[in-house]
Amino acid sequence: MKTNFNYLDSLREEISLGHHEADQIVAQAKSNYTYLKAPNGRPTKLCLEDWILVRTKAFKEKFGDWETAYKKRFLLYHEAVKQLSGNEFEKQAGKTLTEQVSKYFESIGGLAHSPLFGDVVLDRKGAEDSFRHGVGRSKAIAFAAVKEVIETGILIDYHDNHKGRGYDTAVLSAPIDIRKERFICYIVVHRRKNFNRFYLHEVWTEKSLTSVRSNAVQRQPSHLQGTAKVLQDIVCASTLPENFFDENGEPRLDGCE
Template sequence: MKMPFPDRSLHPGESMAIPVLFLKTHVRGYYRQSGGYWSPHERHGGGGGGGGDSHPSPHPRLAPNGKPSNLNEAQWHLVRTPEFKAWFGDWEKAAVNKFLNGEPVAEMHGDEVPKFHQVRDLAKWVADDWHVRHGNAVNNPQLGRIIIDHRSATASIGHGLKAIKAQGFYLVPDGIRQGRVLGKLEKKNEASPDAYLIGAPVKIGGEVYKLYIEVRKDANMQRMYVHEVVLRKPQTAFKIAAASSSEKAEPHAAHKPGAIRSLAQSIAAVNPDSISKPVDENGEPTPKAIQEYMNLHKAQPTQAQIQAGNYKKGHRRFRGLDISIENPAGSTRSGTDPDGHGWSIKMKHDYGYIRGSLGVAPDGDHVDVYVGPDEDAESVYIVHQRKAGHWKDWDEDKCMIGFPDKESAVAAYLAHYDDPRFLGPVTTLSFAGFKDKVLGHAGKPKMIKSIPLLFVRAAA
């Protein structure tokens, strides 16, 4: 089926310079709302006109590691949109996950903080120590100046205290300075102050921990300050009763209950090795990858072109296969079912067909493929799709390439359909065998002619 690209796609012939006007408004607006980082001028209430509602000035472009980005402004904003990440993979979470599981940025013996019987005495000692060693503030590359004072120490200790956490306060300034901003915590309501989470791997007494630091923006004083500290061993799950994880633990929370836990878990769920497309030395997508995405998203065919199939499509190579991309990841694929009902689905993976191939479906179309992120996948999984409304009948094949195993291939397939009955038997081929069958004979590929028979036998 030849389906339309989403309205957000670029028109043919547009260059990277044209979308900048769009990105400066729509994309930057999205990024602000979803937790983007502010410039020092913005953080302290600056902006044209001096009013609270004034438009903020542009912020310096930083990579996840806190270093200046290699991307221009249009590229920097584009790679942070949900549409780009749906196609590329969530490279930001992958980068911080790799960082959190990397070498500790700071360490201590574990006996630097004395034992106190009263929490208020510990809070005073921590605040005094911070002041002596670091002053009352430290700088984070992405969030800027962050206050660490008696108020910060008292608020953090008040959310719960164990002996190891007491020691962890000693490393908070280093965690702020050398850690990464993991994201913006989801607000409890519109009146709640902005809250961000910083993370850093640290070592205490020879043991490695993940240090999470919640930083809030004081709306009245226009400053950022430490509000909560959480210490976790690697692979240790957050419990619902953990500090900042429940209403009971933090009755006046700025963010939704469990927000710290949810953000940390969402980062841990992204495998850095799942990002197969290239990133630069700072961990950001390369300009070459961005251009590939732009090429895939710039065609906007008319409805007549869609029906005829004679519109310009995106294109990519996958281990020697020449693939036309009809619907890139992040776009919307739509159509009409046999009963005349419209349907649409947001694509999780690139979808198209292999050029120069011939499938076994009655329509004689090319071989349809969903392209996953694993270019080293050893197998191809061919889904023998069932016919809507006639669930015992075979309809056509969908080939899942770039998926590490059958389970992930089936999950990816089902993510694009609203009825699991579309899923028929699944045939597994080696990638080399699949490629040979697709490209075996010039002009007359030898795709598996016995597939319909296999399907009928399996369905019987």
């Protein structure tokens, strides 16, 4: 990344004088638990001033929408966070799919740990909620990747007080492999005070999201189209070179340890 440091110094000065949306950036990040976090959920390597700077509209207009570009790179090119054989949760006499998934969640401790939100409960209720939104074979198999997507996925969407229901919703996403085919999985987590619970997951093939002729999003039930459109916008966004990013997914800048 070739950086115009005179421009950055000027932008830093404007931020310090309150000429940019610093307060709004900080407030939003504190609301969705991304304050001083990099896109991969780890602590930022930027100082506070530069952490704010790279998230301003002015910076993105100058250098590109790096946050969306990083999400695209992660979803399309990052190593799959879980390899699935395709034999997971096959039909068993006398056992429903819900029972199989519930038992699996119990076997892995009933929790996933998000670097952003902490522990997320994996239980029978979550399995039932996800089933109620429809289930095909690929989605059923992907129940075995829910823990990994929560623990290593990236945040792609967040809603405070979702539809006025008294809880927040966070959407985490990551690539997985099913039968050596790449899928993009997203997880919806319900967040209440001091409690997070897995609520829903869906899976998409890369082709269904990246093909400009694909109408897969429009074929989805209306309650799922919003997140599907977010994913589609990410994977169809402009790219930035790999060396633009540090190991945590933020722009490389000099001047901060």
